Amino acid sequence: MSSATLASLLPLPVVILIVGAAVCPLAARISARAPVVVAVLSCGGAAGVLALFAPAVLDGRLLVEYLGKWEPVRGAALGIAFAADPLGLSYALAATVVGMILAVFTLSMLGGLGRRELGGYACLFLLLDAALVGVALTADLFNLFVWFEVAALASYALTGFFLERPTALEAAFKILVLTTMASFCVFIGTGLLYASYGALNFGQLHEALRHGTDPTSLIALGLLVAGYGTKAGVVPFHGWLPDAHTAAPGPVSALFSGLMVTLGIVGIARITFQIYDQPPPVLGVLMVVALVSALVGALLSLGQDDLKRLLAYDTVSQLGVVTAGLAIGTPLGLAGATYHLLNHTLFKSLLFLCAGTVLHSTGKERLSELGGLGRRMPVVAVAFVVGIVAIAGVPPLNGYASLGLIHQGLEETHQYAALVVLTISQVVTVAALSRAAWLVFFRRRSERYPSRESARPGMVAGFAALAVLCVAFGVAPAVLLSEVMAPAAGWLLEGERYAHAVLAGGGQVGRLPLSFDYLAPATILVVVGTVVVGVLLAWRYAGGRTPRFVEPLRRLHTGSVNDYATYLVVGLIVVCAGLLLG
Template sequence: MTVPVTASALSVSTPALAALLPLAVAIPLTGAVLAPLLARWTNKAALGGCLVTMACSLAVLILAAPRVFGGRILVHYLGGWRPSGGTVLGIAFAADPFGLLIALVVAGVGLLLLLYTLSELGGLGARECGGFACLFQLLLSALIGAALTGDLFDLFVWFQVAALSSYGLTGFFLERPIALEAAFKILVLTTMAGFTVFLGAGLLYAHTGALNLGQLHVRLAAPAGVLDAVALGLLIAGFATKAALLPFHGWLADAHTAAPGPVSALFSGLMVILGLIGISRLALQVFPGSGLPVLGALMVLGLATAVCGAALALAQDDFKRVLAYDTVSQMGVITVGFATGNAAGVTGAVYHLVNHALFKALLFLCAGAVVHRTGQTSLRALGGLAKRFPAVTVAFTVGAASIAGIPPFNGYVSLSLIHEGLTSSHQDVPYAVMLLAQLLTVAALGRAAWLAFYRPAEHAEDLDAPLQPHESLRTGMAAGLIGLGGCCVAFGVFPQQILRMLMEPAAGGLLEAARYSAAQLRVGAAGGSVVPAHVSFEYANWVEILVTVVTLLVAAAGVRWYLRLRRDPQPISGLRALHTGSANDYAAYAVVGLLALVAAFTGGMPGG
């Protein structure tokens, strides 16, 4: 069943809807330019202007949604440079269901984060507020552009725009030495990643004469050569850095910890999506017929990331670093879903990608609220917050339960589908590894929730700043928490409707690479169509329910045991020892990962 096309959408022609797509990016870009000017009028005008521009961008995307989720791919070539004879001459904006879904999530969640920011950071000076609003909106526009672009080089451009804004947001509070250090690390690693993406795109262009994703799909349909394998390794390594997959993840924990709460939510919930956009399109829409072992390599990367990220999260004392390393783990979980290459796994990955934007943004807003009010980041120094901050406690519990895969929250649906993608293709070892990652994740977040919120306050260390006796949430902050928490519940309570209307068309667009390619290469803006993926989801799946119950029980026992330890177990301490905090070490790990990917792809070539 497809999404019904409303009368308002029918009144706009398909070419006209396609021509509106660049506005979804141009409007927030314009808002970013105007933000410093508006801030000269009043310190809150800049953030208020951001709300207006992001709402307008969201409205443009919503206008296109019925047509796109109804199965139509909207394609618009900038400057009217349409394909000729199967050769693309211009830059394409292509709204397939997957790309439009990501753009909608970015715009919607970004709007909620801006509402929260207006309440928490609206008291900044005019200059600071203007600069912050500019960078925040610049990053959101880059993510929307990356979701809608149909061109590999254009994807690199949005990669760089996102990187530039992330440097400024990470080091925004310059008086904090940790902020400057974190900004330097993200600068080093994402600069390396940007170079590898640029070099990989250049190699593909030199060999195929194409940069458009649809045209690349056609040119790479034959068995790939060495140059293609090297290019793929470079591209995957670059996008894996942005997605924080092992061993390219070294920048993430410091950047997320140093930034203010809304920025951490933006980074963890939305910015990392850019890397997964590139990886999923390359693996499923550009290289599926190349004969290269791209899905196998992604499976290994995803499993290692899921387990190691969750183990590192369990070992952290800093509140925000727990959530940061859990983001690393969740990126691995999503990558595993894409790597299955089947309808259930890919649909689960898309679902979990959206879920992660919701529950991780929610958790970081909660952590930011705690840090903002207590002045503490150490879990050992917290405790008893459930009585003082009941709304934040409820919101954090909802987010943690969502990640844990507890019904009726949204994580239960997406994790079940990813597990089904593994079991239906008889990948028993990856399935077992995923269960281990889920166990560690539940333990890490359960430990954080216990220490910060539910542990009696008398067991906490002395706080540097006194706690407020009662919670006081401003309107924008409450709206952010309620909106994100409500979505976590809604996406878990109504899975059949969400799957049918959003996730199945998005997964179908990824799996039907030939249709996506044909839509981009045909003359005109009418575009093509996609066939939704069809998956079956049973809420009362006794296997998944049993897995969830056992995971919760074992994780609870594991947390109790872990809290009594005086030192980390050897595997976790070994992982922590590798994270030295040195940008040089993290850059070296990234280079090793790049070489390993190139070796895997060249060694796995047909006849290689």
């Protein structure tokens, strides 16, 4: 199939998902489970179309399609462009494949709901997935904002899906307020760039900005980073994330943590490298945000008694790690960030499915009320341990290679202080998750649980699929680095070539010569050290006591949407000031 033919199919995955979303409420009239079946088929169909692009895109080609054939004239673009590069395609494939797994899981966990409820749920689920694929493929700044809004609208309703629960209503209100503020930042930042340069196309904006930036364009960059940083849930823009992840149904929590939050990371990566061509000030700002997020998220997860809230704060930490990879700004750093972003999708989705199953089966999600589930739910226990080992970076699971690449990138650029902070955050992450595993699955509990359902076949299939993917992404790092991560880093670093390709209707970039020493003694020693110290720290606080050093951070997280909105505004001001003064 020619490149032109492939490029003409770029909008099709989004179309399949949106059509599926429209069909779901109608399918509910046939049977209660029909909408979820439609969701499974829609995600599978979209993934199948995206897979057609993989051979060409991973070979270094950029596929470009202008909707309505409104192609650029003399370097000026009016039409909306879809462009498939390795980063976007990998993220879109992750969104559809993991979305299909989560939809299958939903059939088992929520299949007993009524027709109307499942019809609405499946519709919103597919709209959110369509927005993720749209973000992955668009090459237009305003269209990126549109998909941001579609994802936001779907997330409000999914967060408050069990509206009879007061926590769901409160969480939906918080995400509404904070994401609306983020949308305003994105909209104003986009408007400033359009007013200054008369362009929205990524390629055209890059051409306009490559000769230098002025205060207006830097303020626009600060607004965009704050807006997409809020969607990513990095500190200090993270206030909505723990409540939304805790209140949503299990599969939705997995979708939020595994995929929706990474929408913000993809947005920041595109703006930083493919529009602004990585101006040095923004890399420094992103590194500070990354390190604070990694450490604060890990510390807050160690002090949690609620299992889903613990995992939510760990998401803040892991996205800080991904952002650190971006902030390195080198081939190794960007390859590691892309790798860890995909890995996060897998292991965090797995952990949230485990947490949702524990709640579904026991009616409890507080660590202090749980225990002894290892014998009652062995499949869930094994899946949870696999997720922890993956996040801990233990070979042969997937986190080992991605963390190793990011650490190697920090060493290469002599950012040893940042490396120390990330290592400390990794130790605390291992401690928090190990403590949760002990309290939920392995400590003895004398009191019997009320009789509830155990994991059904569709739920077991979800655990198995994600666990297998965690292993698969870990045992073949050389292939993934060469075939996926290196091309992704290449298109991010070659901003000028990307701009030319978008405006010319396609292009090619060579593969970067990247390598990762899987058996490097220093890397293995760091892994062993972080796991041992992390487990000892988990044992120290296994009794449920909150560490004293976490208390100041917990006091800042009051639960008040006013406080979180204040943190967002202060963060925006600090980011803009850092860019202007840098």
